[in-house]
Amino acid sequence: MEFNRHISRRLHEEHDATLTLWGRVESTLVAGKSDPALLKSAAASLSHELDVHFEFEEKELFPRLAAAGEADIGELLAEEHAAIRAAGRSFIELVRSDPDAAQLRPLALELAERLFSHVQKEEMSLLPMLEDLVDEEADGELTAAYTS
Amino acid sequence: MMFPPGARSRLLPMSLPFRFFGAAVVFQLAAWGVLFAFPSELISFEGGLGPVFAALHLVTLGVLAMTAVGATLQLLPVATRQPVRSLGAAKLVWWLLVPGVAVFAGGAAAYAPGTMGIGAMLTVLALAIYAVLLAANLRGARGMKGVVAHGWAALACLALLAATGLALAARFEHGFALDHAAFRAAHLVLATYGFMGLLAIGLSNFLLPMLAVAPTPPAPIAYAVLITAIAGIAAALLGYALAAALLGLAAAVVHTVALERALRARLRPALGTGFPLVRVSWICLVASLAMALAMALEIAPPRALLLFGLLLVPGWLLTFLLGVLQRIVPFLASVHGSTASRGTPLISALTPGPLLAAHQVLHVAAVAALLIAALLGEPWLVRAGAAAGLAGAVVFAAFFSFVLVKVRQHGIQPPHQPATA
Numbered sequence: 001m002e003f004n005r006h007i008s009r010r011l012h013e014e015h016d017a018t019l020t021l022w023g024r025v026e027s028t029l030v031a032g033k034s035d036p037a038l039l040k041s042a043a044a045s046l047s048h049e050l051d052v053h054f055e056f057e058e059k060e061l062f063p064r065l066a067a068a069g070e071a072d073i074g075e076l077l078a079e080e081h082a083a084i085r086a087a088g089r090s091f092i093e094l095v096r097s098d099p100d101a102a103q104l105r106p107l108a109l110e111l112a113e114r115l116f117s118h119v120q121k122e123e124m125s126l127l128p129m130l131e132d133l134v135d136e137e138a139d140g141e142l143t144a145a146y147t148s
Numbered sequence: 149m150m151f152p153p154g155a156r157s158r159l160l161p162m163s164l165p166f167r168f169f170g171a172a173v174v175f176q177l178a179a180w181g182v183l184f185a186f187p188s189e190l191i192s193f194e195g196g197l198g199p200v201f202a203a204l205h206l207v208t209l210g211v212l213a214m215t216a217v218g219a220t221l222q223l224l225p226v227a228t229r230q231p232v233r234s235l236g237a238a239k240l241v242w243w244l245l246v247p248g249v250a251v252f253a254g255g256a257a258a259y260a261p262g263t264m265g266i267g268a269m270l271t272v273l274a275l276a277i278y279a280v281l282l283a284a285n286l287r288g289a290r291g292m293k294g295v296v297a298h299g300w301a302a303l304a305c306l307a308l309l310a311a312t313g314l315a316l317a318a319r320f321e322h323g324f325a326l327d328h329a330a331f332r333a334a335h336l337v338l339a340t341y342g343f344m345g346l347l348a349i350g351l352s353n354f355l356l357p358m359l360a361v362a363p364t365p366p367a368p369i370a371y372a373v374l375i376t377a378i379a380g381i382a383a384a385l386l387g388y389a390l391a392a393a394l395l396g397l398a399a400a401v402v403h404t405v406a407l408e409r410a411l412r413a414r415l416r417p418a419l420g421t422g423f424p425l426v427r428v429s430w431i432c433l434v435a436s437l438a439m440a441l442a443m444a445l446e447i448a449p450p451r452a453l454l455l456f457g458l459l460l461v462p463g464w465l466l467t468f469l470l471g472v473l474q475r476i477v478p479f480l481a482s483v484h485g486s487t488a489s490r491g492t493p494l495i496s497a498l499t500p501g502p503l504l505a506a507h508q509v510l511h512v513a514a515v516a517a518l519l520i521a522a523l524l525g526e527p528w529l530v531r532a533g534a535a536a537g538l539a540g541a542v543v544f545a546a547f548f549s550f551v552l553v554k555v556r557q558h559g560i561q562p563p564h565q566p567a568t569a
Contacts, residue, residue, distance in 0.1 A: 019361055019415040027417040072159055076486055083491040113496055116416055117482070120358055125226055128291050132229065 005134050006143040008127045014053055015119045021045055026112040029105050036099050039108065043095040046088050046111070054081050056146050061126065068133050073125050080118045087111050160222050162484035164238055166552070168218025169477060171246050173548050175210025176466075176541045179203045180514070182257065184534035188527035190518075193454060195332055197264070197320065202257035204461065209271060210249040212344050212465050215473065217241060217278050220299075220347065222480060224282070227354055228289035228296060237277055244274035261320040268317040272310045279306055294370040298350020301378055305342030308385075312338060330387065337384040340460050341396060346377065348468055349403055356407060356426065359475050362414035365406035373403045393441035400437050404430040421504045425471030428512055432463030454522045462515050462537070470511060470544065474504050477551050485555040498554050503547050510540030 003009045025042050028035050058081065062074035091107050098104075134142065183190060186199035193200040221238050225231050232238055252267025254260075282303055289296045312335040319326055357364045364370075380395030407430075411419070436459035442448040443456065478498035486492040517533030520526075 016415065023361075023416045030418070075488075076159065076483065079486045079488050080492050082488065086491075110494065113494055114492070116361060117479075117492075117495055120361065121483075124358055128229060132290060 003127060003131060005131055005139045007134060007139055007146060008130045010143060010146060011053070011057075012123065012127060014049075015123060018045065018049060018115055019119055022112045022115050025108055029108055029112075039095050039099065039104070042108070043092045047092055050085055050088050052146075054085070057081070057122075057126070060142060060145060061130065064133055065126075065129060068129075070129060073129070077118070077122060077126060080114065080121070084111065084114050084118060087114065159483060160225075160232060160235065160238070162481070162555075164235065165218040165222040165480060167239075167242050168214050168221070169473065169548065171242065172211045172214040172218070172473075173541075173545045175206050175214060175249060177538065177545060178253070179206035179211065180534050180538035180541050182206065182253075184531060184538055187521075187530035187534060190454070190530045191451070191521070191525050191527055197256050197259050197261070199257050202253040204457075205256060206249065206253045207461055207466055208339055208344075209245075209252065212461075212469060213275070214245060214249070215469050216344060216347055217245070219351070219472075219476065220282065223351060223355065223476075224285050224295075224299065227292040227351075228285055229291055230285045230288045233281060233284045237281055241274045241278045241281070244270050244277070248272075248274055261317070264320065265317050268314060272314055275306060275310055279303055292354060294367055294374070295350045295354050297371070298346050298353075298374055301374060302343050302346040302350065305338045305346060305381065309335065309338040309343050334385050336457075337381055337392075340465060341377065341384070342381050344465050346374070348465065349373065349377065352403075352407060355472065355476070357410050357414075359479070360411050360414045360419055360423070361416040362410050362412075365410045369402060369406045373399045373406070376402070389440070390444040393437055393444050397434065397437040397441060400430075400433050404434065420475070421499060421501065421508075422471040422474035425467050425474065425508055425511065428515075429464050429468035429471060432459045432467060432515070436460040436464055449523065451522050451525065455519060458515070458518050458522055462518065467511065467515060470507070473544075474499075474507070474547070477548065481551045481555040485558050487558075490558055493555060493558055498551050500547055500550050503543055503550065507540050507543040507547060510536050510543060514540055 003012055021042055025038060028038060058078060062078060065071060065074040087107060087110055091104070091111055094101050094104050094107065180203075182199050182203040189198055189200045195201070221232055248267050248270030250267070252264050252271055255263030255265070255267055282299065286296050286299045286303070289299075312331050315326055316328075316331055316335060319328060319331075353365055353370050356362075376395050376399040380392045380399060383389075383395060384392035411423075436456055439448060439452060439456040439459060443452050449455070478495045481498050482493045482495045485498075514533045514537030517529055517536060521529030521533055
């Protein structure tokens with residue numbers, strides 16, 4: 001889908017990067033291979049995702065959805081954020097403290113699944129809605145807030 | 149938080165789409181069961197009333213239309229950014245459609261046109277209410293213009309389909325004089341390539357890339373496919389069989405190639421469950437149009453019309469729909485099962501891999517056996533195919549029940565294998 005707003009395009013690009021990285025994580029682990037550098041990179045990326053991307057969506061975008069009568073979608077996405085955060089924090093901690101831990105593989109696979117499913121929903125519902133809800137001025141403000 | 153029913157404006161209460169899917173599960177069992185009980189009737193089937201006619205409509209109305217209604221009620225609001233206008237009307241569609249299909253099929257199987265007529269009226273009423281809901285949604289649609297255009301074309305076909313269906317039912321009941329062969333052919337084309345086909349093609353362009361985490365096919369290609377398909381349907385309605393087959397074949401090939409190219413660019417390596425059935429369905433779609441072409445050129449094998457119908461209904465439409473259901477039932481159940489206190493269920497925990505693999509094998513075996521039976525004219529092969537289809541339908545019912553139980557329990561464990569959506 002083509003996005004006209006800067007903020008939608010920016011989030012879409014980050015989604016693509018997330019999917020590409022976690023696609024590699026998933027296929028590596030399913031093939032039974034070990035790649036500590038890849039998991040480290042995934043943990044670093046996830047940390048940014050949780051601290052910046054999720055925070056921004058929750059503070060800036062979901063309230064706008066609610067104000068426009070679309071609270072349901074925002075609340076569903078927020079519930080998924082909570083689940084991803086819980087698994088993500090454990091994953092980041094394990095990669096840092098015990099990269100050989102047996103529970104790292106199932107945790108990474110769970111995260112890959114949750115991230116894929118979550119991004120699908122945001123691409124299908126959140127970003128198209130932003131195209132409707134955000135005018136040019138708000139687009140500039142949101143993009144500046146996100147990139148600052 | 150757990151949302152009360154209807155609180156999520158564009159996410160319908162789970163019971164709404166799932167009641168349609170559940171009815172489709174039951175009607176699929178009935179369709180295969182009828183075919184299993186009357187295998188020799190299929191070989192000699194020429195379109196008249198009886199068990200095969202009943203089985204055909206159990207599939208087209210009971211499974212295909214039923215699922216299309218349930219799926220579009222949930223998926224179109226997401227694509228068009230418009231809520232369903234009336235949940236009560238959507239529920240009424242189910243309450244009319246389910247008995248309508250049951251009475252219609254029962255009347256047809258019992259050679260009772262009067263009973264069939266009652267079922268036809270209920271069914272047409274249900275589809276008319278659905279058409280109003282669909283039109284209201286499409287009229288206010290924002291975004292996904294390609295999906296919306298396919299929706300309007302499908303809606304037009306649905307209106308003509310209902311009109312030809314009522315005319316045919318009136319002929320059976322009251323002996324109205326009409327060109328039976330022409331009306332029957334128009335009814336078949338409008339139901340399969342028209343209403344169901346255009347909906348399937350339109351939603352495929354949005355849904356399959358979403359499920360596979362892939363880009364959508366380019367919009368100009370999607371529009372070209374739509375225009376070509378509409379031209380093919382119009383040609384078929386006007387009796388130009390050769391032109392219809394060629395146009396349909398071109399649309400089908402371009403559609404499948406465009407989607408295959410989109411899927412190749414996916415970001416997630418594993419395609420997962422459901423897609424093998426979708427690919428089999430595409431082969432059957434193209435094969436059905438190749439068979440139509442052979443019939444138009446008068447180079448088709450014996451029982452070509454039967455082969456064409458088998459490729460079209462169980463081969464393309466039913467197989468496609470079952471493949472998509474394998475994916476969207478766990479996906480939608482996961483969405484509906486999400487709560488702040490217990491989190492979102494993992495789709496992999498709602499996807500019983502071995503069960504779905506068994507369903508795929510049984511369904512494909514059933515379609516293959518029916519095609520071979522039609523080629524050879526062997527009723528015992530029809531029974532074998534129907535037995536495989538019935539077993540597949542039982543396994544599919546088990547899968548559907550599994551998802552309902554799991555989402556109710558919501559006792560989700562981390563997966564040990566990658567999920568499918």
